[in-house]
Amino acid sequence: MTIETKIGIGASMPRREDARLLSGRGRFTDDLLLPRMAHAAMFGSPHAHARIVRIDTAAAAALKGVLGVFTGKDLAGVMGPMPTLATPPVVQHCVAFERARHVGEPIAVVVAESRYIAEDAVALIEVEFEELPVVVDPEAAVKSTGNAVLHPEFGSNIVHQSRHAWGPVEEAFSQAAHVVCREFRWPRVGPQPLETCAAIADYDAITGHFQVWANMSQQSVIGPKFAKILHTDMAHMTFHIRDVGGSFGGKATLYHVPLLAAVLSREIGRPVKFVEDRAEHMTAGNQHASDRLYKAELAINAENRFTGLRLRVLDDMGAYFLIATGAHGNALAQATGPYQIDALEYDLTCVVTNKTQQAPYRGFGGEVGNFVLERMVDAAAAELGVHPVELRRRNFIANDQFPYRTPVGNLYDSGDYTRVLDAAMALADEHKIWDMPKHAAPGKRIGIGLATVNERSVLSMTEFWLLDADPIFPQSSSPESVQVSIHADGTVNVSIFAPHWGNSPETMAAQITAHELMIPPEWIRVVQVGTDGGMLSKGPAGSRYTAMLAGAILGACTKLKQRILAIGAHRLGVLIDEAVYADGQVTCKADSSRAIALPDIARASHSHRLDFPGDDQTFRSGLTESFTCDHPRATLPTQDRTDLGVFYPIVGHACHIAVVEVDEATQSSRVIRYVAVHDAGTIVNPRLVDGQIRGGIAQGIGTALYEQYLYDDEGQLVNATLADYGVPTSEEIPDMILGHVETPSPFTAYGIKGCGEGGRLAAMPALAAAFDDAYRDSNLYVDRLPMTPSALHTKLSQLKPV
Amino acid sequence: MTNEKQETTAITLTVNGETMSGVVEPRMLLSDFIRQDLQLTGTHVGCEHGVCGACTILIDGVSVRSCLTFAVQAEGCRIETVEGLLERDGKLSPLQQAFSDHHALQCGFCTPGLLMTATELLRTRPGASRDDIRDAISGNLCRCTGYQTIIDAIFDMGTRLLAEEKSA
Structure with missing residues (x-):
């Protein structure tokens, strides 16, 4: 078993993806240059809300080098509207017509010989608009009437309204010894990957076949939807896998960019590339995330135990509703967090406004729920006069309660929340965080904050519709597939069907296959195969990929090992149960000197079929097995939604301790220390897990201190550049002290839990608590983010009237 | 126009x-x-x-x-x-290898720019401190890593270059 300990699960195996990315040989979408390739650019709406009266494209079309100019009406004849998960659907076209609903929304597209010419032509397009009332405030959107209603067929700007209660809510609040009430404002931020959305499509008019290269994901799942929209079928579409320059969730719903490239390629008969510029990505990329107002109430009994939670949520979805209530279903997976709270009420209103629409972003609404719950716990601690750490300990779900069913019906598989908290407290102690003086430097003050949160992982799809009474498309599949082939020389090909988007799919596949087949990773090649491979892949989303990929590899390798053992035993002249497969060879149990190595078995399987029994499929030529892993534990909700079913049962946990330093004169702040302990179940590759956690925390620091999409009253996005939107630089992100606890999941292969979102699921409440601590003498309570200098100044001046 | x-x-x-x-x-x-x-x-x-x-x-x-x-x-x-940046034999250079060893890249999109910034820094100031490095790379956004491992990689490379300089 020596190989296993060196290269298998638990080793920090070097990354497969690195060599090409470090040498400038990445395979990003924009890197692909096809012969005769044309370039698209779009005309984005300058108005947040306007009727499109007239579009004059003549001058643009006449420009030398322009191959075509298309309005929304032109394209509506050759393609359908974008996919949406909403019930009822809010119709969105790749290129709008009749009405523009947010700044930057595509109104026309140009295809030209070069992007330079395409953009010249865009500048020649003349559009006559009739401006309509602009809605940017979600509370105003609730009351909108007349022309301020974005989608008149809905009659109002409310696109979803529901109220659900689980457990004894009324009883919890009527019998509470104490009720804590707070309101929160969660800022609109976004993933902001360094690579914008990009696609290339090549339509072959002779065969009617599309080839699409895009930095999207889940090609096998979304592909058929695209085919229908393009009025074709999957037999006429190939989606290739490219490297993705960061997604953080947003590119999971990347639809209009590849759809436009495809339809334009068919229209002009040449390959078309469409790459967003940064402003397009920020205004029209459909890449913003949750934008919410909360009214929260927490019921507490005389023993300081939480008994009920009421959440009233208003979410500003932007102009369309592609992700439906998915980010609220997500939050409901762990709305009661790591605490035993038996009653929950969730009252949700989703409105549309004149902003770009929401997409998933690391946490997908779960991070907002975590923030609100942790802030409520801190408020409770302050009101009750209890130490916030002790209040958390008192309310934690105990180890003997797992698997634990939450009031909504979701299951938590395993955990040891006290051990994680203890580990984080000890790390902070070891690094002398508790001893840090409040005023270390003149004019500066520091604050320490702590949060303990859950990290639901391994997405199932019901979260997107379980708040709908009668969903149009109640999707419940979230499969992941692999195909493992052993060549005649014993080396191995692993085909996976998902892109590299900042995670490490090739490394994971090689490492887990090496572990399972007990062979050196150098024997294993991992290939990313697009839809021509024919297997289903949900890909990276909802911290699912490694756990699901491991399940698929385990399944395929189990089938392979049965056949390897049968072939080896036959060659050795013994019965199957008289032999064993380990360390790349089949050995006689009775005589370990009698063995046959995997390369010899593979050669026999590939080339000597007639040496084996003729009618036994075990001995069919070649060693190739595929396996599709479905969600290991998910169930459907009940019709009446009194039980939402099991939809996010692989649940990690984290404790973060953050230290912020605030300049008293300018109220500018920075994070100076950071401790994070995570339980992500069995860790496959410690170095990569640490990387995910650090990256998530860095984004959490961005959300808590620096980032926000800012719209003015006219619906203009006023910070649509990276110079104005505060993605943290190296100066804003401190070194982090990380620790781990491992409680393996009983539901997944090897006990793996997801860890892709954990940093950003925990950082914001810890940082908010740190600000509170810095200004404890002023009774500061952070109930909105980001805590920019001006936001903090405003807060403090409200507390201490000048 | x-x-x-x-x-x-x-x-x-x-x-x-x-x-x-x-x-x-x-x-x-x-x-x-x-x-x-x-x-x-x-x-x-x-x-x-x-x-x-x-x-x-x-x-x-x-x-x-x-x-x-x-x-x-x-x-x-x-x-x-x-x-x-690759070595003449087509292998990764020590700086590129240090990025891999320290897991200083995830999606890899920002990496070429960071490698060039680091190359300039290490040529002029191989003895740069971690704070110097943090400052030097502050014009290169990375959305994946949180920067710590990038600083680790560059610092590690600088330390090795300095040791080579001293032994030469």
């Missing part, structure tokens, strides 16, 4: 030690020239407004945003891109 007669200019420059030439419109960005005309796609374009640093290259040894530079401005210049 019309480009009916966009004038073009011939340029010649050295890229990673090789003399290269092209004919470009005056408005062509150096980043586009490198990526499209020279087909060196390792230099990435993230924002096209000079903030993210993904397009960082070296011109005559100095780090420059190639998205804020016109191709014609590089006439006669010595350009270095990420493709030029």
